[in-house]
Amino acid sequence: MRTIILTAIFFCFSFLQTSMAQSSTLITIGDLNQNAVDRMMIMNSDFGKIHSAVHAYNRKDIVEYLAYLKENSLRISHDSLYIFHDNNDNDSLLKSKKSILKFFYRTPAHFFETRTKHFYFNVNPLLDIQAGVERYNGDFNFTFFNRRGVQIRGNIADKVYFYTDIIETQASFPTYITNRIIAETAVPGAGFYKPYDSRFTSAKQDGFDYLMSQGYVGFQINKFIGVQFGHGRHFIGDGHRSLLLSDFSNNYFYLKLNTKIWKLNYQNIFAELTQDHPNTANQIYPKKYMAAHHLSINILKNLNVGLFETVIFSRSNGIEFQYLNPLILYRTIEQMVGSPDNVILGFNFRYDFLKRFSLYGQVVIDEFVLNRVFAKPGSAESGWWANKQGYQIGLKYVQVFGIKGLDFQTEFNTVRPYTYAFRDSTANYTHYNQPLAHPLGANFIEAIGIVKYQPLPQLFFRAQVNFAQYGSDTLDSNWGKNIHLSYRTIEKEFGNQTTQGVKTQLLIFQFMASYMIKHNLSLDLLAMYRDEKFGITSMSNQSLYISAGLRWNLSYRMNDW
Numbered sequence: 001m002r003t004i005i006l007t008a009i010f011f012c013f014s015f016l017q018t019s020m021a022q023s024s025t026l027i028t029i030g031d032l033n034q035n036a037v038d039r040m041m042i043m044n045s046d047f048g049k050i051h052s053a054v055h056a057y058n059r060k061d062i063v064e065y066l067a068y069l070k071e072n073s074l075r076i077s078h079d080s081l082y083i084f085h086d087n088n089d090n091d092s093l094l095k096s097k098k099s100i101l102k103f104f105y106r107t108p109a110h111f112f113e114t115r116t117k118h119f120y121f122n123v124n125p126l127l128d129i130q131a132g133v134e135r136y137n138g139d140f141n142f143t144f145f146n147r148r149g150v151q152i153r154g155n156i157a158d159k160v161y162f163y164t165d166i167i168e169t170q171a172s173f174p175t176y177i178t179n180r181i182i183a184e185t186a187v188p189g190a191g192f193y194k195p196y197d198s199r200f201t202s203a204k205q206d207g208f209d210y211l212m213s214q215g216y217v218g219f220q221i222n223k224f225i226g227v228q229f230g231h232g233r234h235f236i237g238d239g240h241r242s243l244l245l246s247d248f249s250n251n252y253f254y255l256k257l258n259t260k261i262w263k264l265n266y267q268n269i270f271a272e273l274t275q276d277h278p279n280t281a282n283q284i285y286p287k288k289y290m291a292a293h294h295l296s297i298n299i300l301k302n303l304n305v306g307l308f309e310t311v312i313f314s315r316s317n318g319i320e321f322q323y324l325n326p327l328i329l330y331r332t333i334e335q336m337v338g339s340p341d342n343v344i345l346g347f348n349f350r351y352d353f354l355k356r357f358s359l360y361g362q363v364v365i366d367e368f369v370l371n372r373v374f375a376k377p378g379s380a381e382s383g384w385w386a387n388k389q390g391y392q393i394g395l396k397y398v399q400v401f402g403i404k405g406l407d408f409q410t411e412f413n414t415v416r417p418y419t420y421a422f423r424d425s426t427a428n429y430t431h432y433n434q435p436l437a438h439p440l441g442a443n444f445i446e447a448i449g450i451v452k453y454q455p456l457p458q459l460f461f462r463a464q465v466n467f468a469q470y471g472s473d474t475l476d477s478n479w480g481k482n483i484h485l486s487y488r489t490i491e492k493e494f495g496n497q498t499t500q501g502v503k504t505q506l507l508i509f510q511f512m513a514s515y516m517i518k519h520n521l522s523l524d525l526l527a528m529y530r531d532e533k534f535g536i537t538s539m540s541n542q543s544l545y546i547s548a549g550l551r552w553n554l555s556y557r558m559n560d561w
Helices: 002-015 032-044 059-071 080-087 175-184 330-336
Strands: 112-115 119-136 139-156 160-172 194-196 207-220 225-232 252-261 264-274 287-300 303-313 342-353 357-367 388-397 406-415 444-456 459-472 502-518 521-534 539-552
Touching: 032 059, 032 080, 032 357, 059 080, 119 160, 119 521, 139 539, 175 539, 303 330, 330 342
Parallel strands: none
Antiparallel strands: 112 119, 119 139, 119 539, 139 160, 160 207, 194 207, 207 225, 225 252, 252 264, 264 287, 287 303, 303 342, 342 357, 357 388, 388 406, 406 444, 444 459, 459 502, 502 521, 521 539
16 A cells, blocks of 8 residues: 555656646535436436546536536526535635625635635535434434534645545434444444443443544546545445445545546546454554456447446555556456455446436446356256345436426345355455445345435435345354355355345335525434344334434435445
């Protein structure tokens, strides 16, 4: 990883003086901008210059896409003013109608900002306060969520851009989240935590205290190639889930190269990850590394395909330098060095049609032997444990029945047993005790339905249902769901089927209403029902959860697993 740092510094000093392309920060993965841009791409069956599967979107690209739609008299979402205000950091003429004390909110989106000829930055406070009540298997629990922080972003001479935030959190979660934290010794999406006894509830050691931060600096080498160096997460795909690379795990240290030319977007990510470990402080956690690349091609203005490959590896003396090659098939390198690592391949596509619909999907391949993939069911070679693949297919329908702001999405995901697993945590597809792809790990099937309704630019409704079946493990068994377990402990070599083990059914209903009082200042109301049934005994964990809160400059994260 030291080599990656030196490489990034070399790029900075070598190309900073010659960089002429205007730079921009990224939106937050899953925020309102992403949903609005996605809707407009479907409404026009036109991606413009955006590659929809590569997240997070560049703010400059969003503003240019909005201008492209206006110039060509194409359809624009009714929340386009929000998009323009939230992303147009480079517009010096953008002013608020009313500022606060002449210093704050001089532009609609930012609490404080300053601009000179060669320097721009803005500062926004971050706040998310929620309080809720859970009824879990007949018992009542009080929950709360208290996030506070600050966010800074800007650019230097329109060439170098930067972003950083820091967020302190204290929380008492619904029981199903608490159980996962205890099992994985990590807060989903956050990692390290300190338990404490909250004074807001009667239970002991029910609180979780943790600190999160992300930040990056980036610049354009030229018009086509950009470099970003920082600490954060990535998401590849057009669905609610990603089977390739998602933002479910903790932030990680990375160097990203992004080449965008013609109809192509080629992204390289070199990252330092953390192996599985106990939640203990005052020690160095074991490291592993990821090299990933994704080629996205907008074949038509409404048809995109992508190819993905990643390798997870660990070396006692540092990184494997050969994986730093940005233009090579990692599998060939992995074979040349003795096949010690975990290579995962993937494919994604998206097709928008009729200016209403978007069909998308993914295929992930961890390992397979072709004749065993297509072995006749029931034959001696069917259900081989190392046929490790996953599939996604989804459909989005916007402006349902012609109703402005009403969108529908349905998605199906399935991943075979033992996919993403490795012989140990030196190369399994995890980071900081959490999956790098789907939150359910492997050995599952899942169906999701989502309805979003935005009747007014500031009013949002979301209803969602998840249904999943997966095979859980009994004590000392490994049926393929837990990707932290070694594949050396499989139960059988052949005859493996998806959802094998203790068959478990998961049903989740969620409803959320949100009203934006001021730009990115929202009141939220959430209601959720979760029912998890285990095995033939139909033993069930049922949770009914209701919460309300105030959110400022932060996106809402759906804990739907």
